[in-house]
Amino acid sequence: MEAGPVLSVRDLTVEFPTRRGTLTAIDGISFDIAPGEVLGVVGESGAGKSLTGTSIIGLLDPPGRIAGGEIHLEGRRIDNLPADAMRTIRGRRIGTVFQDPLTSLNPLYTIGRQLTETIRTHLGLGRRAARDKAIALLTEVGIPAADKRLNAYPHQFSGGMRQRVVIALALAADPVLVVADEPTTALDVSVQAQIINILKRMCREHGASVMLITHDMGVIAETADRVAVMYAGRIAEIGPVSDVVKRPRHPYTVGLMGAIPRREGGERRLRQIPGAMPRLDAIPPGCAFNPRCPEAFARCRLTRPGPMEVDASHVACWLYDPDATPTPDFPPSEDDEGDTETEWQTYTPPPDPDPQHAFTASGEALVEGPGRAFDLPQSDWRKVTRP
Amino acid sequence: MIGFIVRRIVQAIVVMLVVALISFTMFRFVGDPVNQMVGVETTPAERAALRDDLGLNDPVPVQFWRFVSDAAQGDFGVSYQFKRPVAELLAARMPATLELSFVSALFALLIGIPMGVYTGLKRDHWLSKLFLSVSLIGISLPTFLIGILLIFVFAVNLQWLPSFGRGQVVDLGFWTTGLLTVSGLKALILPSITLGLFQMTLIMRLVRAEMLEVLRSDYIRFARARGLRDRTINFGHALKNTLVPVITITGLQLGSVIAFAIITETVFQWPGMGLLFLQAVQNVDIPIMAAYLLMIAFLFVVINLLVDLLYVVVDPRIRLTGPAA
Known part of the structure; x- marks a missing residue:
């Protein structure tokens, strides 16, 4: 019997009312983060990763709003708290690390002032005690001569140093959860690994779970315990990181993994997923990925798949529907090992009059147009052997 | 830091010399000063003697040097119309103008900044929208019209406040102040609002x-x-970051408030330098005009210097990058 999850998100839906209708940016996602766990969240730009993080810390910018679902932190519902109660949770129970350390700190105040003000707000310590705690935190994140650096201004620090300060700030009040939104994206490649290690170590030592939002699969593979793959505001696949990386189930995850360069790879070109993620006002019915999916069949275009349990993962894909017969005899991942290559480019969407609407256009054409690629027997178009 | 100040002071001196050159040339090109000083029955010999006496036959650079060094010692010559030293005349009028300018600048800051913060924070509140609409009026109405409107409402109709003059003033020896008497304070209200309204709306919109x-x-x-x-x-994090541009504008505006108090002073018959300057223009009183020009330039330069120093106080990034460049 293990303790309940630190964070529990159920059917979270985030909407943006606009003049031309309501956009659903996050569409009914659910996941848990266990104590001490690092959950990676990956996906393309605009998949809703950051928005999920922002919703959890209750800092959605209007007109964005949580239209449905619940967020529970340590068993307590937090998505409907009044602003003031939510403020005491931010920083105290949930720490945050943002993408750009160069702009995360107020340029007009010293590092020390920003640290002690956070510490004193949440822990009610005196001036001296807060200062001592600030020095201890800076030392922990690996800033030498911390007592002198307290009087430094952010512009006197490098990007990596500033992100260390940001991590110290996020963990200043010993939160139970840290939402790290692309913590290394803005940094030099050479310091990315350091920062990730510091973040991981700090969270472990302070007993915080981590929601690590990134589009860097390498970071996820090294850091996360579990990973959620997001696509068009939905979770495509969520499971232990080894499963998702080594044996991806969802065709989107398969494509995502195929797009990562590998050192040992003999491939000349990286595979790519054709097309682009749909815009929020043009998400196709059924599975959001179906127009780009090489495995898509009729059901995918009609009904949205819920999460299906596959081993330790949950996959939102009809291929894994336990009630359906027959089960697909070739899980897409196995193609990787074989000599034959899945040629993703074989899927050719019809000529698109307006590239901006690639998705709607191609999606609809696929559903209606007779004699298209998918009307052929699957074996004919799915697998193409390279000469 | 010290290099920064020294560099700014050198720049200030250059600016002052250029302005001095302009006021100096006024003497030479706007009429003959001797004509202004003598009567009809003065003989040519007497004129020549006076010309020589005044040093007008010296080479131009020598004359310019004399003008600058006299001005630096506070000697701007003698007014043609009042036959009194210009410095004395200006000193007598300066307190009135400076008090008016500073009170209206204070009014602009103390009302403008909170209104700007409010309209920035509560963008969609009806009160913000009201402030913004009213501020449009403040920006678009000319100063004299605002002054006349205020006089009409508060002095003529309601009879709450005086319509002209400084009220009772207290003489402190070097300075006459209207800030210490009730009538002096009451007399300050309408002119300061008139003079400060434009700055207030400007600051409000800038802060917002x-x-x-x-x-x-x-x-x-x-x-x-x-x-x-x-x-x-x-207030701690956001407002402080808005201050650098606000200080810049306030500084520049304070200079122009002093320089362009002329209109307000005329509308309210305020016994300040602006009124003196207008009289000088009417009577081609070159020494007063030249001295006024120099003094306003000096104020601008000093205020800009202070603004630069204030940046350094507010923004630590300037502290380090300043001397290097």
Whole structure:
């Protein structure tokens, strides 16, 4: 019997009312983060990763709003708290690390002032005690001569140093959860690994779970315990990181993994997923990925798949529907090992009059147009052997 | 830091010399000063003697040097119309103008900044929209019209406040002040509002724009994510970041408030330098005009210097990058 999850998100839906209708940016996602766990969240730009993080810390910018679902932190519902109660949770129970350390700190105040003000707000310590705690935190994140650096201004620090300060700030009040939104994206490649290690170590030592939002699969593979793959505001696949990386189930995850360069790879070109993620006002019915999916069949275009349990993962894909017969005899991942290559480019969407609407256009054409690629027997178009 | 100040002072001296050259040339090109000083029955010999006596036959650079060194010692010559030293005349009028200018600048800041912060924070509140609409009036109405309207409402109709003059003043020896008597304070209200209204709306709109900009910034988002109190974020973090442009504009505007107090002083018959200057223009009193020009330039230069120093106080980034460049 293990303790309940630190964070529990159920059917979270985030909407943006606009003049031309309501956009659903996050569409009914659910996941848990266990104590001490690092959950990676990956996906393309605009998949809703950051928005999920922002919703959890209750800092959605209007007109964005949580239209449905619940967020529970340590068993307590937090998505409907009044602003003031939510403020005491931010920083105290949930720490945050943002993408750009160069702009995360107020340029007009010293590092020390920003640290002690956070510490004193949440822990009610005196001036001296807060200062001592600030020095201890800076030392922990690996800033030498911390007592002198307290009087430094952010512009006197490098990007990596500033992100260390940001991590110290996020963990200043010993939160139970840290939402790290692309913590290394803005940094030099050479310091990315350091920062990730510091973040991981700090969270472990302070007993915080981590929601690590990134589009860097390498970071996820090294850091996360579990990973959620997001696509068009939905979770495509969520499971232990080894499963998702080594044996991806969802065709989107398969494509995502195929797009990562590998050192040992003999491939000349990286595979790519054709097309682009749909815009929020043009998400196709059924599975959001179906127009780009090489495995898509009729059901995918009609009904949205819920999460299906596959081993330790949950996959939102009809291929894994336990009630359906027959089960697909070739899980897409196995193609990787074989000599034959899945040629993703074989899927050719019809000529698109307006590239901006690639998705709607191609999606609809696929559903209606007779004699298209998918009307052929699957074996004919799915697998193409390279000469 | 010291290099920064020294460099600024050198720049200030250059500016002052250029302005001095302009006021100096006024003497030479706007009429013959001797004609202004003598009567009809003066003989040519007497004129020549006076010309020689005044040093008008010396080479131009020598004359210019004499003008600059006299001005630096506070000697701007003698007014043609009042036959008294210009410095004395200006000194007698200066307190009135400076008091009016500073009170209206204070009014502009003390009302403009809070209104700017309010309209920046509560963008969609009806009160913000009211402030913004009213500020449009403040920006678009000319000063004299505002002054006349205020006189009409508060002095003529309601008879609450005096319509002209400084009221009772207290002489402190080197300075006459209207700030110590009730009638002096009452007399200050209408002219300060008239003079400061434009600056107030300008500051309000500037602070609002800057607040909106800063509130969108990452460090404010991060401050919210750290769970700081709204008050700390809005006034500690956001407002301070809006101050650099506000200081710039306020400084420049303070200079122009002093320089362009002329209109307000005329409308309210305020016994300040502006009124003196207008009389000087009417009577081609070159020494007063030249001295006024120099003095306004001096004020601008001093205010700009102070503004530069204030930047350094507010923004630590300037402290380090300043001397290097």
